[in-house]
Amino acid sequence: MQQQQQGTQSNQQQGFMQEPPQVISVKDHLYLNDMLSWNLLAMKKANFYASYCQDPEIKEAITQAGQMHQRHYERLLNHLKPTTEQPTVQ
8 A cells, every 4th residue: 555655656756748758769769669560460460350250249349459459550650750750769
């Protein structure tokens, strides 16, 4: 309980970013590339398996999972658009 309160207090002291930083590090850039790749692959696999699925309920669940990964992929791209106009990797 005490650790949980300390964790909450440290988050409030540090604050959270409201917007992505103007400059991203090489490590962050590589992590973002990995996240984009993971979401793209998951989206492609979900669409592939949904096309072979016979059960409509399972097909719908797999399709929804694929759509979720597509939304995540697009959200990441939207966050990166303003920073791609100029070199940002340090």
